[in-house]
Amino acid sequence: MICTKCHERAIISQRYSGQHLCQDHFIQDFERRVAETVQRNEMVKEGERIAVAVSGGKDSTALLFCLCRILAKRDVELVAVTVDEGIAGYRDDTIKAAKAIAERLGVELHIVSFREEYGYDLDEMVPGKKVAPCTYCGVFRKNALNRAAKRLEADKVATGHNQDDEAQTIMMNYLKGDFERLMRFRPWRAQRGLVPRIKPLREMPEKEIALYCMVNEVFTESRECPYANLSLRADVRDMLNDLESQFPGTKQSTVRGFEKIVAKAQGSYAQMDLAACKECGEPCVKELCKACELLGALKIRIKLSK
Template identity: 55%
Template sequence: MRCSICEDAAVARSSRSRKLLCSSHFMEAFEDQVAETLKAGRMIEDGDRIAVALSGGKDSTVLLYVLKKILAGEAVELFAITIDEGIKGYREDTIGYARRISEDLCVELKMISFRDEFGSDLDRIAKGRDQAPCTFCGVLRKSALNRAARDLGATKLATGHNLDDEAQSVMMNYLKGDIERLFRLSPRRPRPGLVPRIKPLRHIAEKEVALYGILAGVYPEAPECPYAHSSLRFEIRRMMNGLERDHPGTKGSVLRGFEKILSSAEDRPAVTPLSCCRICGEPSVGDLCKACHLLGRSR
């Protein structure tokens, strides 16, 4: 098969344009799509100090690489934050890759650990608990990222969520009937105490993010998290992949439908106002934040 643009050997068919593309034109189209997402969502402004949540996995690695490339010469500052949750036999490799890619791109990296932030590693925190380890990991990592980004003066926190991730999150909240949490997925609802999050890869399929990483030479050979199979998201992911296989375009339709709901609810009152957690002082719904609640802190 030949590239629809230059007749070189094609490496993929773009899910966006449906054109067959060679490696160079695929990468160009990928970068253009990220740039368009940034512009359309007004995600970045001159003078921004952008923290990239860098796990060392493929999505966050590609995000850091492509932002570094796209924003070269722009009046913005880029740095990375890596959270070490403390998952034995897994995080050592991905953290090592996060360090290497940051050094290769000359991007400052700040390391934060669950042990320093919460007094213990995820392995110990989740041991013997009723909740799945992913529940603790998601809540505590989000809290640690926000606190670190805010303390380091970030004006935006960029995460590597791709189309698959976004569609899964929307579907999870649909199935739970959790409208409050669903509206928190909105990329443009700033809230006091929370560093605004941006998701430049949110319209790009996971497989295309992976291919870009391979072609750019930054794809990390990272193992799968040992806790991944215990989460509800894993089940939703499997379901969504099945629907996408049988009905191509399902993931994009789910996200576009959610965005239409958001646009029709622009005048909707803001989600529940935030207060400060009486234990740690972080933004919370009620007097105790989710992190402190999960950790069993009462005073």
């Protein structure tokens, strides 16, 4: 297979675009598309400090590497933040990988842990996996990232969510019939206390992100989180992968279709004003933020089990 743009051997065939690309043209195409997403959505402004969430997995590694390249000539400062959830036999390796990529790129790295922020590792929060680990992990990770970004005086938080993640989240909310939540997924104005989040890789397929890491020699495959298969997301992921292989472009159209719905619905779904949590001061819709709510229930559960 020959590259559509030159006479080199192609390393990827993009079924959704009909292009075959060699290594150089794939890297160019990848970085151009990420730069376009950043520009079209006005994700980054001159003079800003961006906290990049780097878990050490392939998505966040590609994110940091790609942002360093596409923003190299702009007046934008990148700082990396790694959240250590406390997942034995998994997180230690990815933290090492996060340190290595940050060091290689000369980006300052800050590590925040669930244990330091909330008093428990994720493994202690979900003994015997009786409660949904990903629910706890997602809520506390968001909260920890927001707190860290504020401490670091960052203007934005960049996360490595890719097109697959976006399509999964949209589909999960469709399946749950949770339209309110779906609309909150794409906020259209800044909210008090919440450092704005950007997702520069949101239009990039997971497979291309893995390839981008491989050709740039920035990532070696690590094991999957031991909790990953316990969530609805895992089933939705498998379902979308099946559909994508039968009908190329399914994930892209899921995300693009959702963008059209958001554009039409803007204004019809008022975005809630956030208050400050009475326990920790983080933004929330009720009296307590979700993290303090879960933490309260967790403390009762631990007390009862003694």
